[in-house]
Amino acid sequence: MIDINLLRQQPELIKTALTNRQKDLSVISQILGIDENYRTTLSEVEKLRSEQNALSRSFKGKPTSEQLIKSTEVKNNLKIKEGELSSSEKIRDNLLEEIPNIPSDDTPIGKDDNDNVVFKTVGEIPKFDFQPLDHADLGEKLDIIDIKKAAQLSGSRFGYFKGQGAVLEMAVMFYAFTKLTKKGFTGMIPPVMVKSDTEWKCGYASNKNLMGAYYSIPEDDLIFISSSEHAVVPYHMDEILDQKSFPIKYVNYSPCFRREAGTYGKDMKGMLRVHFFNKVEMNVFTLPDYKISDAMCLEMLNNEEELMQELELPYQIVKACTGDLPQPNRRMYDINTWFPGQNAYRETQSCSNCGDYQSRRLNTKVKIDGKNELVHILNATLITDRAVLAIIENHQQADGSIKIPKVLQPYTGFEIIRPNNS
């Protein structure tokens, strides 16, 4: 959620942000109008409460019938005004939560992901002297991925990693996870379900349709996380953290559950877009200073790059444009990895600074010079199952085998995945 004071003081700033994000501007005047109303009513309510407090203090025991009449009158007025107050506050806050975070100055302005700006390309696109296959075909031939069976028992957008494929997947996750614990990140394996209120505080979906936006169990008020971020960023909710403990860095491992509603027809072949995958993720809390948090964002991006280079994968980094920026994000970098089977770079990681957008609802603060301030929160993918697919596609050989990147070999216990019949 954005700061209502910012909207009161600099509505133009919010207007520009909304325009750049391709959003409707009318909310701003609506909010300001209701807020005006809210504040007037608030002062009326507080005056009445003050009167009520003074009256009851003056009784010092049983009130006389005259005093009773007066206080009952105040009480009744108060009830009416308090009703008005809470309804205008509710309307205002519902509108306020529609407003996304303000993009950083250097975020490119654009409509959608087509307008994202490439600013770095690393690694050589592999040249094959044979027709390279995609991970679905390779996986089937090598018996390391089974999508057909998954479709039979779970439906579309599921898959098995099997045999050496399953070992490879775990090796990638474990290698990535411990790479960051060695760098001082605190490892986390979080709960994979959170209360709807917790999900709301993460700032992605509005209250209206939380249960529908995610896989959920309404009877128990639980939502399956779409990323470990949703269970780790709220770890510090309602806390005032010690300034000396910053930056607070977590590396998480969790399954991620996504409905992928509205993506019918997209990526129907293979496991690029599935309802369930595993992910190693970074979540970092920094002091509330964009110089600090934006620098941290680059540090996190650098961790992603190191890993991609160790896995010998060619990639591009793009800056997400305003139209492609998720609601809580102030800035976002995406890493797009080369997929020979797709003949394209596809998104495998992202790296975002959400500033204080999430900490405002989560109420996560730090005491600085006696004042409590909202912290900055960042999230970044370190690795997901998608990168495993990239490894399979990029490291395929003419004989149909797959070479395992050196750094993973101590974890897989094998250097190559060979076809059974060779």
Place this chain on the structure above:
RNA sequence: GGAGGGGUCGCAUAGUGGUUUAGUGCGCUCGCUUGGAAAGCGUGUAUGUCGCAAGGCAUCGAGAGUUCGAAUCUCUCCUCCUCCGCCA
């Protein structure tokens, strides 16, 4: 799933309808004292919100209710602990 007991201003506690603008102890702040320290004495010590300010208002796990008045009574929920059941 069943039974019982808790959640109070950093920590520990008091508080069973109006003298609570929430008391006390510990911790911490500043000061006095001292050669220095400890002890002692004094002072301060939550958050949010509205307001230029003075100040007001709200918050005793959360929400709703009863009442002229709620930390205190009622209801719902959350959460922690103990025991039983189940279980990797």
